[in-house]
Amino acid sequence: MTDVTTATTRTGGGERPVSTPAFDVDRIRKDFPILSRELPGGRPLVYLDSGNSSQKPVQVIEAMREHLSMHYGNVGRAMHALGAESTEAYEDARDKVAAFVGAPDRDEIIFTKNASEALNLVAHAFGNPTNSDPRFTLGPGDEIVISEMEHHSNIVPWQMLAARTGATLKWFPVTDEGRLDLSGIEELVTERTKIVSVAHQSNVLGTVNPVDRILARVRQVGALLMLDASQSVPHKPVDVAALGVDFLAFTGHKAVGPSGIGVLWARAELLEAMPPFLGGGEMIEAVWMDRSTYAPAPHKFEAGTPPIVEAVGLGAAVDYLSAVGLDAVARHERELTAYALQALRELPGLKVIGPEDLEDRGGTVSFTLQGVHPHDVGQILDDEFGVAVRVGHHCARPLHLRFGIPATTRASFYLYNTTAEIDALVRGLHHVQKVFA
Template sequence: MTATLPTYDVQAVRADFPILSRLVNGRPLVYLDSAATSQKPRQVLDALRAHYEGCNANVSRSVHTLGTEATEAFEGARAKIAAFIGSTRPDEVVFTKNSTEAINLVGHAFSERAGDPRFRLGPGDEIVISEMEHHSNILPWQLLCERTGATLRWFGLTDEGRLDESNLDELVNERTKLVSIVHVSNILGTVNDVSAIVARARQVGALVMLDASQSVPHLPVDVTALGVDFLAFTGHKMCGPTGIGGLWGRYDLLLAMPPFLGGGSMIETVTMQRSTYALPPMKFEAGTPPIAEAVALGAAVDYLSGIGMDAIHEHEKDLTEYALKVLATVPDLRVIGPQTAEGRGGTISFALADIHPHDVGQILDAEGVQVRVGHHCARPTCARFGVPATTRASFYLYTTTDEVDALVRGLQRVRKVFG
């Protein structure tokens, strides 16, 4: 089966990604693991090299030329990233090393002795998450509840892989201090419309955090329109380097939060008796930050913006619709999650008969097809759907229908090998 996706020059996009021209096991690389990490375009690689070759210096410390240029590039990247997610204030973007650190940073602000009542958490208080969360949006809240005596609660999932909001008013109530929900599931591909959850949280005075690791790279995201209080994202899934991500937070909340780490650059004054802290975002960026990585993430934002997030989203939606159709031709294949392209992203997890996903992945790799196998750091979701693990194919702006066809051919080979 063949198909052509209209009005999107995927071959021109692919030409920007050097790695896509390599061979794996003597076969053309078919990279279907972008939910784990995306490949990097030449424009981002060039920006990383240019920074180190041209203006490498520490930031916010020196008045010399290189230090000034590095600081301008670093803060310029922050401004680009803020605009990319719909914020008019660059000082609402805190650089972290990934989404996990961003979520933990917010978790650190809550305690029984927090000065701001919005962050005061103790016995009788509740935090609400969901059953489809990545472990990075489960463990920090479990640990926080263990420290404070608060209670962790969660939304269940429907058989179709959607959030079950039937008990929203009971689950998010006057005891709720925070709701932390994934925007797009990294295992089910589900895109969560969080408008009703945000509205209910506002009614009861709870804060809302969004794990946007799988949405910021793939679709237009506007923090103002979403109406949330915090949003976490990571650079390596959006054509940027590893080791750089971000937390967006409402400035009044960032101002009220305590520092996450102590050290250089996050201080106002230091004496042997006590210290005072810099304003956000510097208050949360102790030590030398990932400078070149931030600059390269700014280049990634330029690259994605140049193509257009609406165009990328439409490409992935068409591609996902095609993939669901052709995967349905593979006997004994069960898609875990939404069965249509509506309200889902380009991540498809599936089980193939009773063949272990590790075996599926090894045979696909021999064909040059790179997929993820396992529980995808979402073990509760696997348990909900009665599978120990799945095979996951995930798409991005450079994925083609030919690559989806290669996946299907590989799966037919898996079935043949296992009879």
């Protein structure tokens, strides 16, 4: 899906043509029906909000429609053809996801309803009275470490765990440049630390965090490391075995898949040691009136009827991204990000919150516009230019408090975005400035 073509790149002296291996974005866009629609008033849709939720290709839509219309049955419990077909499709999706993230064992893949549930599942295992494994015992004097740039999904579960157990919650600060401040890592991550949970890539700053350096310290003190990979897995190759972490979570709806399904990957020995998160059908081995025994992972953590059709959709999404190639997706987003960072510099009074270069950053650019509230920016961009961005604190309020701002405007890019759409964003922002001049 790539060839060689001539593209334009913005530089300090304007635009210059460059010959580069091209990402066939026009072909890709044809796979996404929603990108061809017009908004009220005949405005074309410019969708720059994939960090919030991605759009879906026809391949995913059709896979889900086909399963619902021709193969649907409950999984793991129906002794008929539809049940067998549905179970096969559901477990096939698990195989695809395992291969997609480099899981050594397909049974290390747990389907949840989103990344938030995956993070809560892991937090539930710590300090649980039914779990005597010393790696998961947690109480007063023990420590949990997160960071100041986390999404609320990777803050609140650990706050709740600390309140429940009496453990201490600590966090990495963020530098003015929007990177984790690791200068005090030896004082922050200590022999009392049981779990460190950080974003692989920030949903606000675009920052890609240095997993190797954090992991080295985590291993020194005998703690465990979890990554919230919701903003990385959809955008670049991620291999859990190569990363060497203990837990990783991501969500389907940011990866051209459906909402209602997420993924927890964890090392098999940890899943074996962890207690169930929810009780119910299909997560049991045997049940008596006074006790139960539990099925092995992954089913121990998938109580009740799971998100069957959503898993089929996620499997199709994984197929789609694999066919395009995540290396190619990452290169395309890097080019878009470089273009956007340069283009936004022409707007006086615009300040990027986060790294202003391409080193260790992804395709998310958050900014403020002097004298204009982000909510006004977003409304004008949508109403008059059809440009969809996200405004607010992006479920990362502590990070915005750290920078002393209530909200930002965020443009986030994906495989189907183009430099022309970034130009539309910039034109819209120039108009916003004129309105509030």
